[in-house]
Amino acid sequence: MSHAITDSMTMIGRSIRLGRRNVDTLIMSIVLPLLMMALFVYVFGGAIDTGTQYINYVVPGIILLCTGYGAASTAMSVADDMNSGMIDRLRSMPIRSFAVLTGHVTASVARNALSTTIVVGAAVAMGFRPSASPLEWVAAAGLLLLYVLALSWLAAGLGSVAKSVESASALSFFMLFLPYLSSAFVPTDTMPSFLRGVSEHQPITPVIETVRGLLTGTPIGDKGWIALAWSVGLLVASFIVATALYRRRVND
Amino acid sequence: MIVEATGLRKAYGSxxxxxxxxxxxxEGSVFALLGPNGAGKTTTIRILSTLSRxxxxxxxxxxFDVVREPAEVRGVISLTGQYAAVDAEQTGRENLVMVARxxxxxxxxxxxxxxxxxxxxDxxxxxxxxxxxxxxxxxxRLDLAMSLVAAPKVIFLDEPTTGLDPASRTTMWDAIRDxxxxxxxxxxxxxxxxxADRLADRIMVLDKGKVAAQGTADDLKARVGGDRLDLRFTSGAALDVAAALLGGFPDHERLVLSVPSDGTAAHLHTVLDDLRxxxxxxxxxxxxxxxxxxVFLALTAREGVPA
Structure with a gap:
């Protein structure tokens, strides 16, 4: 048992070191959300009526986009290990090789915490004025961490069956696209009814609404519990899927 | 015997x-599995190192039983695969410390x-x-060093020098001999x-998933026949006289006669005396x-291609 923990710690240390040195990914996961935020606030924002300062409306959506995109890059790191021979080395050692996934997922959560902090800082500089109490900040951060953790496990699972790093990168595009079908950038009641059905029943909308409510004081209603249920459910499901996909990949 | 396999079979689909x-x-010997691409070499190594069932x-x-006690097997082996399994973004020292941890x-x-x-x-x-x-x-070299961190009893090396230049290959060979x-x-x-000739005590030639031959390098060479003498003449007439006398295989274009030999000086003496x-x-x-x-060409010759 204690070996399982030290093995995971070793692999977490490795993934964080690799993540820190993979400057391209690091810069992209910070610069891309910043560019998106600037685009929405300064270009489209003036034309979108949300009943409030647009930057206060859009920041939670940008955060979700940023974390989703960042978590998706976990798929690429895992795919790289799975297709480079590193996984064979680990599997031929007397350790639990699943620790390689734990390492990448933990590094992903750490990387996203950093980039989200930077994005929030930049948002404040651009005029974002959150009204959250310390407790609400903690609640928002906790929900986001849960959400990132769930997405990172999902990405790790998909990465472990991807045949190449390139095919694993497809997940990033999906994660970049998905927030548009939610209340991230425009209120869902402006959408045609079939799209509204999709966007109101996917996990991103309740998470965004909850984070928005916690940070800027908009009504949360039952969205808080729905967001929590989605995130926990997604986490459990992603972990099970990741375990199953990893097993499938390594059993031949 | 530190590694034993009997009746090893593996199929992908049909x-x-x-x-x-x-x-x-x-134990303590060098065993080489020799064969062309697709012969089943990597599959054999993956199965013996517990990666594949x-x-x-x-x-x-x-x-230890490879299928029933994989954890025990992993404790005494190490694998160096065909593609160097090292982290490019870590330093050499960090890679080694990671494995050691x-x-x-x-x-x-x-x-x-x-x-x-x-x-x-180095x-x-x-x-x-x-x-x-x-x-x-x-x-x-780093890849091999990472495999040696725990001082394994058996090291599996999958094509350790494929793609290396001759100097690096020699360095790898020295490391393996050490x-x-x-x-x-x-x-x-x-x-x-x-x-295989330089490193291995025993060689097994694998072809299309079957054992084509095995033994020491000398055993295998003996299978295609012993030494031969090539005698070159200045005229076709002399070649014909020699061929009539000694037998063997005359090559009229190069004016060379190949005769089987046991490799001794005495045989060479007799041949030269008779010809004089x-x-x-x-x-x-x-x-x-x-x-x-x-040997290799003779044993693994494809159908339709003369051995």
Whole structure:
């Protein structure tokens, strides 16, 4: 048992070191959300009526986009290990090789915490004025961490069956696209009814609404519990899927 | 026998990759699995190193059953795959410390072991550079060093020198010979006959998932016949006289007669004396040992291609 923990710690240390040195990914996961935020606030924002300062409306959506995109890059790191021979080395050692996934997922959560902090800082500089109490900040951060953790496990699972790093990168595009079908950038009641059905029943909308409510004081209603249920459910499901996909990949 | 396999079989779908392989490797020896691409070499190594499950056969490594006791097997082996399994964005030292930590050496122990292996594999100067700046030969050496962190009993090397330049190849060979001196058993696969000839105590030639031949390099060479003498003449007439006298295979274009030989000086003397007596003395004599290339081509010749 204690070996399982030290093995995971070793692999977490490795993934964080690799993540820190993979400057391209690091810069992209910070610069891309910043560019998106600037685009929405300064270009489209003036034309979108949300009943409030647009930057206060859009920041939670940008955060979700940023974390989703960042978590998706976990798929690429895992795919790289799975297709480079590193996984064979680990599997031929007397350790639990699943620790390689734990390492990448933990590094992903750490990387996203950093980039989200930077994005929030930049948002404040651009005029974002959150009204959250310390407790609400903690609640928002906790929900986001849960959400990132769930997405990172999902990405790790998909990465472990991807045949190449390139095919694993497809997940990033999906994660970049998905927030548009939610209340991230425009209120869902402006959408045609079939799209509204999709966007109101996917996990991103309740998470965004909850984070928005916690940070800027908009009504949360039952969205808080729905967001929590989605995130926990997604986490459990992603972990099970990741375990199953990893097993499938390594059993031949 | 530290590695034993009987009736090893593996198929992917309906394609049999390994079709009943028996092999034995003595402790402290070097065993080479030789064969062309697709012969089943990598599959054999993946199964013996617990990465892949066999469809049938009995397999033991260091006394442990490979299928039923994979954790125990992993504790006494190490694998160096075909593609250097090193992190390009970590330094050589960080790669080694990572493996040492996974082997539960503890922080100071891991650092000491890493330093020792960097020294042994001539990587001290590059130790704190990221691996992405390493040459192909340096990567392979680091890869091998990472496999030696826990002092395994059996080392599986899958094509350890494929793609290396001749100088790096020689360095790898020296490193492998050093390992043998410390009593480690080496199980390697290779496409290079020279490599098997230089390193291995026993060679098994694998072709299309079956054992084509096995034995020492000399055993295998003996299978395609012994030495031969090539005698060159100045005229076709002399060649004909010699051929009538000695038999063998005349080549009229090059004016060369090949005769089988036992490789002794006495035989050479007799041949030359007989030819001088018949007034058909050759101008040049050369002696040839069969190479593993001859063996390899003879054993793995594809249908329709003469051996």
């Amino acid at each position: 394609t049999a990759v390994l079709d009943g392989i028996d092999l034995e490797v003595a 066999p469809d049938g056969g009995r397999l033991r490594v260091a006394g 996974l082997m539960h050496l503890g922080r100071p122990g891991a650092k000491a072991r890493a330093a020792e292996l960097l020294e042994r594999f 990587l001290v100067d590059a130790a704190d550079r990221r691996v992405k700046t390493y040459s192909g030969g340096m990567r392979r 390992l043998v001196r410390t009593g480690t058993t080496i199980f390697l696969t290779t496409q290079y006959l020279e490599e 007596a018949a007034a058909a003395a050759p101008v040049q004599v050369s002696s040839h040992r069969p190479t593993l290339d001859d």
